[in-house]
Amino acid sequence: MSEFLKVAQAAKDAAQLLAPLPRAPKDRALRALADALVARADEIVAANAEDVAKAREGGTSEAMIDRLRLDVARVAKIADAVREVADLPDPVGEVVRGSTLPNGLELRQLRVPLGVIGIIYEGRPNVTVDAAALCLKSGNAVLLRGSSSAYESNTVLVRIMQEALAGTEVPAGAVQLVPGLTRDSVKELMRARGLVDVLIPRGGASLISSVVEESTVPVIETGVGTCHVYVDADADQDMALSILVNAKVQRPSVCNAAETFLVHADIADEFVPKALAVLKNEGVTVHGDMAVAAYSPDVVPATEEDFFAEYLSLDIAAAVVGSLDDAVAHIRRYGSGHTDAIITRSQPAARRFVALVDSAAVAVNASTRFTDGGEFGFGAEIGISTQKLHSRGPMGLPELTSTKWIFTGDGHIRA
Template identity: 85%
Template sequence: MAEAEEFLAVARAAKDAATVLAPLPRAPKDAALRAIADALVAATDEIVTANADDVERARRNGTSESMIDRLRLDAGRVEKIAEAVRQVADLPDPVGEVVRGSTLPNGLELRQVRVPLGVIGIIYEGRPNVTVDAAVLCLKSGNAVLLRGSSSAHSSNSVLVRIMQEALEGTEVPAGAVQLVPGVTRESVKHLLRARGLVDVLIPRGGASLIRSVVEESTVPVIETGVGNCHVYVDADADLETALKILINAKAQRPSVCNAAETFLVHAEIADAFVPMALAALKDVGVTVHGDERIRSYGADVEPATEDDFTVEYVSLDIAAAVVDSLDEAVAHIRRYGSAHTDAIVTRSQAAARRFVATVDSAAVAVNASTRFTDGGEFGFGAEIGISTQKLHARGPMGLPELTSTKWIYTGDGHVRL
């Protein structure tokens, strides 16, 4: 069967499955998710073996260690994936929730209720845990899913999808509700991008080039997730120890993820006190600083920052840095170079915090907290489908409610319009 025909077969299977899945109540969906979690744990050795093939291929291809870390699965990570599935099963089902309702003056009872989107296509890079996270969030919210991971994780993704499909065979959720897009070529992605009518929405997760190509080339509606060029701004009224703790956590706790800090900005009034201690602490945890001229004046080990250094998502132990003369200059820098993902201020001034929150136009803004908290799990949503940086439909971490649309239902008693 040609690749295009293979794609049409799995897309139609997903469409048929979505029709069966949409009206299911919570209990059978939760039972299906728990079956998936148990099956993943039982197949740990098989998953880790398949993943080892992907990791070895990545090393042969010269992939960076930070990207290999995103790719790697071991027994502990498989258990965490399964636990995340169980957590999603425990979350409230958004389908059927009444968003708003009223009785109109003419007696019609009006309700706006949440309904599944239908078939969701996910295009993502690297991390095979996304294969499971995305699938179970879609299932819980009543959607079928078409998964197109990167070729670098194809062995892992193939095994994970097969295990999930086999687990669904004994449940009321049709196995066709979870599908892997056939093929590893660019053409297989194009089939998904052109599947208007079979796929209701696409969600890309990955780097800037992937997201841009999906947005520009897709005929299917896209929920645009964004890269994470996140900032930590240390205000003139910051507590320096608190600022240092937040900066190190935001950059170094897990540098390969989208909510890690990629730039820190320091108010000039506290630069003499804060920058030397920050440079020393960052060096201690292996972070290379790319600084502007004012930052470089505090340390010989600082790399000169280029324009690109302030726009890049490093996903590595690198960070850009600059000294600014005011909060407004920090906000202007963030608006110019940032990606509207997550930006943080460290300050003891309520006025500064309020102005920062009001003027930074990002999906998430943190006050005296690390950027690393922008995450569906940390927000209590369960495993997220992605972090949207657009302004339509959903913004920020996308949990279960963001994977639904709404339907208007009105009930009368023989009402006719006059």
Template identity: 85%
Template sequence: MSEVEDFLKVARAAKDAATVLAPLPRAPKDLALRAVADALVARSAEIVEANAADVEKARAGGVSEAMIDRLRLDTGRIEKIAAAVREVAELPDPVGEVVRGSTLPNGLELRQVRVPLGVIGIIYEGRPNVTVDAAALCLKSGNAVLLRGSSSAYSSNTVLVRIMQDALAATEVPAAAVQLVPGQTRESAKQLMRARGLVDVLIPRGGASLINSVVEESTVPVIETGVGNCHVYVDADADIETALSILINAKAQRPSVCNAAETLLVHADIAGEFLPRALTALKDAGVTVHGDERVRAHGADVVAATEEDFFAEYLSLDIAAAVVDSLDDAVRHIRTYGSGHTDAIVTRSQRAARRFVATVDSAAVAVNASTRFTDGGEFGFGAEIGISTQKLHARGPMGLPELTSTKWIYTGDGHVRG
């Protein structure tokens, strides 16, 4: 059987499974998720063995230890993955929720209700925990899922999917609702991207190159996630201590994630007071600052910034920095270089905060708070599939409701249109 035929087989099975899964009420879905969690823990030895093969292959291929750490699974990490599945089971089921409704003047009862999207494809890099996280969120929201992880985690993902399918086989949720896209070549990813009619939506999770490739090559509708060139703007009316605390948290608390700050903008009126302290604090946190000429005037350790630095999603202990002459200049900078993820203002001026919120065109805007809060868990969603930086269907952290569409239902009593 060819790679194309292999793909079509699992894609059609997923589509059939989605039809069975969509009308299921909450209880059988929650029972299925708990069965998956129990199976992951019970069969952790199989997962660790398969993962060890992936780790050995990655190390032999010269992969960095940081990336290997993201790939590695042990019993402790598996237990955390299982706990996350159980947490998803406890979340409210969005399917069937009435978004809005009314009784029309002619007596028709009208409702808009949430329904599953159908078959969701996920293309992602590196971490095998995403295999389980994505499957759990899709199942809870009534969707079948086609998973296409990186070749570096293929052995781990194969075993994880097999264990989940085995657990589902004893429940009302079809085992075929969770499928691993067969093959490790780029062609297998292309099959998923071009499966219009079999796959309802595609969600890429990873770096800019992966997301851009999927957006440009896919014929399946895509929800873009994740690229985060997030800004912290320190306004003329900022409290210095507050600004320092937010900046260090946004940049250094966890620099490798998409909601970490990548650019610092400082109003010229406060730059002389703020920047010397900020540059010292960033240096103490191990952060390299790539600054424009006005920033470099305040610190000998500042590296000269290029235009590419202001576009960069570093995902490391690096930050670009510039001095701006006004709030509007800061907004123009963000609109020019930003990725539409999360941007923050630090200010004591309500007027400045309102203008920043109104004019910054991003999925999330923070006022006197760190960019690190843009997260499904922090927002109280319980879990997320990713953070959408586009404007159609979903924007910002994508929880369970964002994995649904809606259906209009109207009920009459023999109504006909005149």
């Protein structure tokens, strides 16, 4: 038996023990896990420093290194996120719907764990802990396959979590690191139908596409974040500037950062120069269409690829559009269905934008940066789904469950 099959079978065995556990032992295990992370933060940071050093030697961009890097404060925040998950309601056993049929048969639909969840992700070692916490709380075992760039960090994090769980009622085997650094281990995970119940990829477009196309395990597709901010003709321009800067600059390396801003032609002469000045002051490079480029020599002429780009850096594409419907058409062509925002004082414009933009999240007079499980009150999230099955948007605990039908009779037989 290969090393992968050993850990996958261990996860499947653990899932069967974990699924029936009530909330209290799961919450105790999560708090023990959080305490262990804080107590051993120096060990985690030391392992992470090895990953960061290798990344720098390999020429990795600072934006990607920021996603990789851990320090004691970040470890403490990761532990806090685990405690927040412990405080959340347990979705397992929740009655989704129920009724008594005319023949007296009692019918209930209950939330149940999915089983074994495989996570394939890039860069960010905090995902290792976030994913484990959410899976454990929702009664699932997890197989973690992070990128090779975070291998030392992930190895230590999983070891600490397993050792913390060993002293609880939650089986330590419920958290497993997929062994190996090559693509072969990823392929094994994608082909482990029967051992793995669902696969969730988190990362760039190429990773997600590869998993969706090659996996025989059912996939929940998390999406690339080509997010837009549309500044309508009736926008409060000071508000629009504040939101635009926050959406782009507050943390540019994440999927809900804005990658394109669109401006209605009626206010372009007034708004675009102000936006270019503010973004330049923040160190942002603007890749603009001909209309935007005409306002400043600092604007880089945009290519078709720029409008599809998920920069994850201090770069943003920009265009002037003739109408709200033109903005929607642009978003439908170039967007990824993640998060798109409108800035407007017009309620009819806001309602039309919300109705027409087919994205997992639509913001009205708010930054795209709010599309996040924590900000939505879900606790740490497993990812943001841009597909329409089996979930959409930030994926919290309920999205990590399936359902089971229970029908109870009194000697009922079908005629």
